[in-house]
Amino acid sequence: MIDERYFKPIPLISSLSSTTQGMIAERGFLRELQAGETLVIEGMPAEYAYFLVSGSVRVIRMRRDGRMQVLARFGPGAPLNIISLLNQKKVNRASIETLTTTALLVLSASDFDYLLSHAPDFSKALLGIFAERIATITDLAAGLSLYSVRARLAKFLIELADKPDAASGWTQDEIAAHIGTVRDVVGRLLREFEAEGLIKRSRQQISLIDREGLFNQIEHEDR
Amino acid sequence: MTKTDQPIINYDRCDLCGKCVAACPVNALHMTADGPVFNQPLTCTYCTICEDICPQGAIRAPLTVRWAS
Ligand code: SF4
Ligand code: SF4
Numbered sequence: 399m400i401d402e403r404y405f406k407p408i409p410l411i412s413s414l415s416s417t418t419q420g421m422i423a424e425r426g427f428l429r430e431l432q433a434g435e436t437l438v439i440e441g442m443p444a445e446y447a448y449f450l451v452s453g454s455v456r457v458i459r460m461r462r463d464g465r466m467q468v469l470a471r472f473g474p475g476a477p478l479n480i481i482s483l484l485n486q487k488k489v490n491r492a493s494i495e496t497l498t499t500t501a502l503l504v505l506s507a508s509d510f511d512y513l514l515s516h517a518p519d520f521s522k523a524l525l526g527i528f529a530e531r532i533a534t535i536t537d538l539a540a541g542l543s544l545y546s547v548r549a550r551l552a553k554f555l556i557e558l559a560d561k562p563d564a565a566s567g568w569t570q571d572e573i574a575a576h577i578g579t580v581r582d583v584v585g586r587l588l589r590e591f592e593a594e595g596l597i598k599r600s601r602q603q604i605s606l607i608d609r610e611g612l613f614n615q616i617e618h619e620d621r
Numbered sequence: 622m623t624k625t626d627q628p629i630i631n632y633d634r635c636d637l638c639g640k641c642v643a644a645c646p647v648n649a650l651h652m653t654a655d656g657p658v659f660n661q662p663l664t665c666t667y668c669t670i671c672e673d674i675c676p677q678g679a680i681r682a683p684l685t686v687r688w689a690s
Contacts, residue, residue, distance in 0.1 A: 434631040458678060466678030495631075497681075558686040567683040569672065581673060598689065601626060601667040602682075605689040 400426050404503060407474040408449045410523045411503070418517040425509040431496045437478075438494040444482035447510040450474050453500030456572060459492045468571040471497070473564065477527055483507055497567060542578050545616070550577040551587050552615035555597070559606050627665045628672055632656045634679035641671035641680060 400423045405411045411422060428451070431437060437448065440459055450472060457469040457478075469492055472478065482490045488507065505513070513520045541550055554577050558565040574584045588604070591597045596612050598605045606612060627649070635656040642650045642657050650671060651660035656679075659665060669682040 434629070434633060436633070465676045468678070495634075555686050559688045562687065565687060566685040568686065569681050569683055570669065571672075571678075573684075585669075585673070602684055604684050604686045606686065607689045609688070 399423055400428060400503065404428060404451050404501075407451050408477075408503065409475055410477055410527055411449060414517070414519050414523060418513070418520050421513060421517060422503075422505070422520075425512070426503050426505050429502045429504050431500045431502070433496055433498050433500075435496050435500075436493060437496060437500075437502070438482075438490045438492075440490055440493040442490050444479060444485070444488045444490050445507050447480055447483055447505045447507070448478040448494075449503040449505075450476045450478060451501040451503055453496060453498045454567065455494050455496050455500060457492045457494055468569075468575040470575055471568075471572045477524070478502075480524065480527075483510055538578050547577065547579045547583055548587055548590075549616045550579070551584060552591075552596075552612045555604065555606060556612055627659050627662050627667070628669065628680050628682040630657060631679045631681070634677045635675075636677055636679075638676065640674045640676065644670050644674045646670065 402419055402423055405419060405422070411419065414422070429448075431453075437455065438444075438446075452474050454471060454473045455476075455478065456471045459467050459469055461467050478494055479490065482488065485491070514524075545553070551573070554573065558568065570581045570584045570588070574581045577584075588597065588599065591612075592599055594611070596606070596608045596615075598607055632655060637652075637656055639652050639657075642652045645665075646668065647661070647664045647666060649659055649661045649665040650657040657671075667682060672680045672682040
């Protein structure tokens with residue numbers, strides 16, 4: 399039986415009726431992992447749905463050339479591996495690896511199915527999450543055509559610096575996945591931004607120096 | 622998994638290919654039977670080349686973004 403206080407960081411679950419929360423508390427269990435552990439392996443049967451209580455994870459996939467590619471990064475509240483479970487083949491579509499110490503609420507595939515058919519608010523909340531993710535992908539697609547990768551990177555750096563609790567632990571691969579480009583381009587643009595005096599890099603830190611200059615990268619393309 | 626102000630190496634992902642060791646421009650990494658280790662941590666400049674070259678995604682060089690004060 400899960401203590402319902404673990405539902406708080408997961409809006410999808412904390413917004414459900416007390417009956418549905420009771421079903422989840424009864425059927426789910428908690429799992430804690432250290433940084434760098436693999437939660438889900440691409441290509442293996444999808445057996446569990448996960449909801450991130452704390453920590454962060456990255457979704458990765460092996461490319462045909464044998465190199466690993468980062469697809470996304472998620473923080474507290476995110477549901478994980480849901481599409482793999484809903485897919486008829488029930489195979490993990492990508493691997494998931496923890497980036498920090500991570501706590502997860504876990505539901506087995508059968509309990510997940512049970513909730514889908516017996517708790518309409520659960521199904522509706524999941525649909526809401528999918529709608530949000532589709533909207534995000536649509537925004538990204540729109541951004542790809544509207545803004546250059548230079549503007550997208552400037553925008554994302556500003557967003558990160560404005561949210562100190564989300565601004566740590568980003569690799570260039572993860573930044574690239576988030577703004578729809580590849581690592582080499584992010585690396586090149588960071589060097590350009592630094593040469594232009596917009597940012598300063600020192601070991602693990604990117605300091606944004608020229609607020610106006612960075613905003614100009616975006617506004618220039620809004621005109 | 623090591624956590625310092627050098628890049629972080631995940632030994633569970635490492636397949637001992639040695640590419641990071643060969644690519645490090647300042648020889649900060651040294652290969653052992655368990656994978657690369659920082660034999661000269663202070664020389665590491667955090668250039669992130671090892672992260673870039675690792676085919677397994679076993680090396681992460683995380684960054685923090687902030688406004689300059
Ligand atoms: S970050 Fe650069 S200097 Fe440091 S170990 Fe990796 S390749 Fe070498
Ligand atoms: S490049 Fe990656 S996989 Fe190869 S030895 Fe270095 S850490 Fe291990």
